[in-house]
Structures are given as C-alpha cells and as structure tokens.
Amino acid sequence: MVSIIIALSFGTLAVAETITVTTKNVRVVDGDSLSVKYKGRTIKTRSSCIDTPEKARYGTYEDKQHGKIASQFVSDLIGQFKYLQLDLSGQDRYKRFITTVYGIKGNQKYNINLITVQEGYAYVYKKYCKDKDYYRAFEQAKVNKKGLFALNMREPSKVRRGK
DSSP: OHHHHHHHHTTTOOTTOEEEEEGGGEEEEETTEEEEEETTEEEEEEETTEEOOOSSSSSOHHHHHHHHHHHHHHHHHHTTOSEEEEEEEEEOTTOOEEEEEEEEETTEEEEHHHHHHHTTSOEEOGGGOOOHHHHHHHHHHHHTTOGGGGGTOOOHHHHHTTO
C-alpha cells in the first residue's frame, strides 16, 4: 500500500528530469538532503557526489555539531539565490531523488554540491561519484583545512558505520 501511494505522489516526476524552484520552496534537511515543494508536492532529494555529517542521528556530539554546521552552510549558500535548478538522476533506496543542485543568478549556474565540497563542508561520496572535479576540490579543501576540516571532521560514512 505504501509503495502505491509513493508511486502516485511522484508519478509525474521523471528521475532524469531537470526542475527549477524558488529557494523559498526549499528546506535543508541535512547538508546533503533537501525537501522541495514542487507542483503541489513535497519531494525529498539527496545531493549527488557529496556526503555531509548527519546533524541528528549518528556519531558523537562533535559529529552532530559538524552536521549542524554543514547544514547551515548549505542553507546560507542556497539563500544567496532566488532560484535553484535540480538535475534529477535517479532515486536512492529511500526513494529520495538524487540531484545535482545549482544556484541560478542571471545566466550563471553555480554547482551547490561542488561548492559544498570546495569549502570543506562535505566529503566526496566515493561509492557514487565518478566526477574528478569533486575529488580535486576535496583534496584542496582538506589540505587547506577549509570549513569543517579545520575542526577535524570525520568521514560521514565511517561515522554512520560506527568507526
């Protein structure tokens, strides 16, 4: 019964679609997860190629604080734009849409996912990312101790596994 409801609620949204929304219709759940109001529905998204600390579920108090800081960074970054473009590329096991998120200013697009890595608020989600730009940005952020790397951020996937 639940899967039927999910299928009906997302029936008109394709997994290989690009949508544009105003930022007032976006809520940051975690640094790599958004809740988006689109055409009268709320869709849940998971940012592609990045993995940010969780703000509530896993790890030590410090890990959770890092999650709150990463979430606030993404919220502040998104707040600099009036519109976001979401390139949907599939769904994860939780039925969230995998997205590359772009902030739109005039004719310019800014890759929010990549900026989050460049500024040191996310790890590259190695299991799911083949884009070399993310790996280069990650190494630079880590070497330069940007963002959460200055606070010794632990790799989120290892925190979730209890390591």
